[in-house]
Amino acid sequence: MYDVAVIGAGVTGGLIARKLTSYKLNICILEAENDVGCGASSANSAIVHAGFDAKPGTLKARFNVEGSRMMERVCAELGVKYKRNGSLVIGFSEEDRKTLGELLERGRKNGVEGLYIAGGDEVRALEPELSGDVTCALVAPTGAIICPYELAVSAAGNAMDNGAELMLNFRVSSVTVTPDGFSVGAEDGRRVAARRVINCAGVYADRVAATCGDDSFRIRPRRGEYMLLDKSAGGMCSHTVFRTPTAMGKGILITPTVDGNLLLGPTSEDIDDKDDLSVTRGGLERIAEQVKREMPRVDTGAVITSFCGLRAVGNTGDFIINEPLRGFVNVAAIESPGLTSSPAIAEYVAEILENSGLKMENNGKYDPEHRPLHWFRELGDSEKNEVIARDPSYGRVVCRCEGVTEGEILYAISQNPRPSDLDGVKRRTRAQMGRCQGGFCSPYIVKILSDRLGIPFEAVTKSGGGSYINVGRTK
Ligand SMILES: Cc1cc2nc3c(=O)[nH]c(=O)nc-3n(C[C@H](O)[C@H](O)[C@H](O)COP(=O)(O)OP(=O)(O)OC[C@H]3O[C@@H](n4cnc5c(N)ncnc54)[C@H](O)[C@@H]3O)c2cc1C
Numbered sequence: 001m002y003d004v005a006v007i008g009a010g011v012t013g014g015l016i017a018r019k020l021t022s023y024k025l026n027i028c029i030l031e032a033e034n035d036v037g038c039g040a041s042s043a044n045s046a047i048v049h050a051g052f053d054a055k056p057g058t059l060k061a062r063f064n065v066e067g068s069r070m071m072e073r074v075c076a077e078l079g080v081k082y083k084r085n086g087s088l089v090i091g092f093s094e095e096d097r098k099t100l101g102e103l104l105e106r107g108r109k110n111g112v113e114g115l116y117i118a119g120g121d122e123v124r125a126l127e128p129e130l131s132g133d134v135t136c137a138l139v140a141p142t143g144a145i146i147c148p149y150e151l152a153v154s155a156a157g158n159a160m161d162n163g164a165e166l167m168l169n170f171r172v173s174s175v176t177v178t179p180d181g182f183s184v185g186a187e188d189g190r191r192v193a194a195r196r197v198i199n200c201a202g203v204y205a206d207r208v209a210a211t212c213g214d215d216s217f218r219i220r221p222r223r224g225e226y227m228l229l230d231k232s233a234g235g236m237c238s239h240t241v242f243r244t245p246t247a248m249g250k251g252i253l254i255t256p257t258v259d260g261n262l263l264l265g266p267t268s269e270d271i272d273d274k275d276d277l278s279v280t281r282g283g284l285e286r287i288a289e290q291v292k293r294e295m296p297r298v299d300t301g302a303v304i305t306s307f308c309g310l311r312a313v314g315n316t317g318d319f320i321i322n323e324p325l326r327g328f329v330n331v332a333a334i335e336s337p338g339l340t341s342s343p344a345i346a347e348y349v350a351e352i353l354e355n356s357g358l359k360m361e362n363n364g365k366y367d368p369e370h371r372p373l374h375w376f377r378e379l380g381d382s383e384k385n386e387v388i389a390r391d392p393s394y395g396r397v398v399c400r401c402e403g404v405t406e407g408e409i410l411y412a413i414s415q416n417p418r419p420s421d422l423d424g425v426k427r428r429t430r431a432q433m434g435r436c437q438g439g440f441c442s443p444y445i446v447k448i449l450s451d452r453l454g455i456p457f458e459a460v461t462k463s464g465g466g467s468y469i470n471v472g473r474t475k
Helices: 011-020 059-078 094-110 120-126 148-161 202-211 231-236 281-294 338-355 381-390 406-414 422-429 442-453
Strands: 002-007 027-030 087-091 116-119 136-140 144-146 165-167 172-178 181-186 191-199 219-229 240-243 253-256 262-265 303-314 320-325 328-332 397-399
Touching: 002 011, 002 181, 011 027, 011 148, 011 328, 011 338, 027 148, 027 191, 059 094, 059 144, 059 148, 059 338, 087 094, 087 120, 094 116, 094 136, 116 120, 120 136, 144 148, 148 165, 148 338, 148 422, 172 191, 172 202, 191 202, 202 219, 202 303, 202 328, 219 231, 219 281, 231 253, 231 262, 240 281, 262 281, 281 303, 320 338, 328 338, 397 406, 397 442, 406 422, 406 442, 422 442
Parallel strands: 002 027, 002 191, 027 165, 087 240, 191 328
Antiparallel strands: 087 136, 116 136, 172 181, 181 191, 219 262, 219 303, 240 253, 253 262, 320 328
């Protein structure tokens, strides 16, 4: 019997599980996919929002500001890339300026530090590539960027290092009340028993809640498509640049990533299919068109990949974090600014569990630190040479675009949570994330996974399930 079963291994599930391992508790994480961080946590804008967007008094406002203050420390502990680059919300008209004034007021009410409104010339001094038509901007110096999939991987990994158990391909299909707590069942027939259950199932959180009788909320996915540009375009701007928002969200943004690419997007489209991650020509055209108006010299032809993420939009307008029945906690409708809020949400959920009567004694062995997965690339040349002398696999470059070595891939495979497919290796090492998008290195990575995991070459997948890459040998 587990003390707590956490359903879903995105950033909220991972950070909640990690927080709970700081107590003497038996934790399991139940994840539907073949790896952690496969949902919204891997396909988003990667912004640590300052906190001027959310309506004062909401959970979104509270956890955005608290999470933004916590994020730098959490990323340092977990070895996740973080950069405080500041953000700008740009305006083109008097009407935009009025909206920016409202955002400034809202931000101050929410407790965001350092906000101010700058005029067109001042904004262009901060970001010289911005269009001459920009007349004003809200400047938020506390805005930052992070690597979201590293956060998801390292949060779950640190929870596992501290004793949590991860069960992959465990798609929860039922949560039933038992005399001691709950029995959580998967589609494939597996079951686990737990005293408490935390539902962090992203766009599926409403369906998971409904299986134990809570049908008080709905989640509707809102698609967001992106274009990721080559590092040659990465220097176009240093801040995150948002357009003045509308009712559909924060609009299309232009931002550098922590790895030096330029990210453009997202679009915003409400849909019914909880799995529709398609990227459309129309979506990409809308992004390119809007970006050209904001920053005319951005070369959208330098796109190296495009992707889509699904925001888990609830029907209450706020995050839904509640305990509809004793011991069953929903952490649902965690749409933007959910990434930013995730460390603060984890603290709050621990309080809910404490108030629900769960015995929570401090775990004296808890270690919050997780060595960065990218430790090797941060070394200087002479230190790299020392590592290569000890272990020649660090001298063999597998991904030429991103300069990722065999040693780094083997290191990732040796760490919690171990990747077992191509996308898992990509999220941990950046191999396949460069210009050629894996065209050159993926066969080598398949071979490494096959050798290390002891599975046939043909059985290695792109992202679990039936996503096979090879159908058989030709010679
Ligand atoms: C386009 C877009 C842009 C965004 N930009 C930002 C941003 O810049 N800054 C910001 O702060 N936030 C942003 N967000 C929001 C942020 O990405 C999310 O709030 C955050 O990732 C939510 O994390 P999560 O763990 O709750 O959900 P997810 O990451 O979706 O994780 C849910 C997990 O549950 C699993 N699951 C689902 N059903 C089941 C089941 N039945 N059984 C077991 N497991 C299950 C899924 O496989 C998944 O791994 C953005 C979101 C999107 C989509």
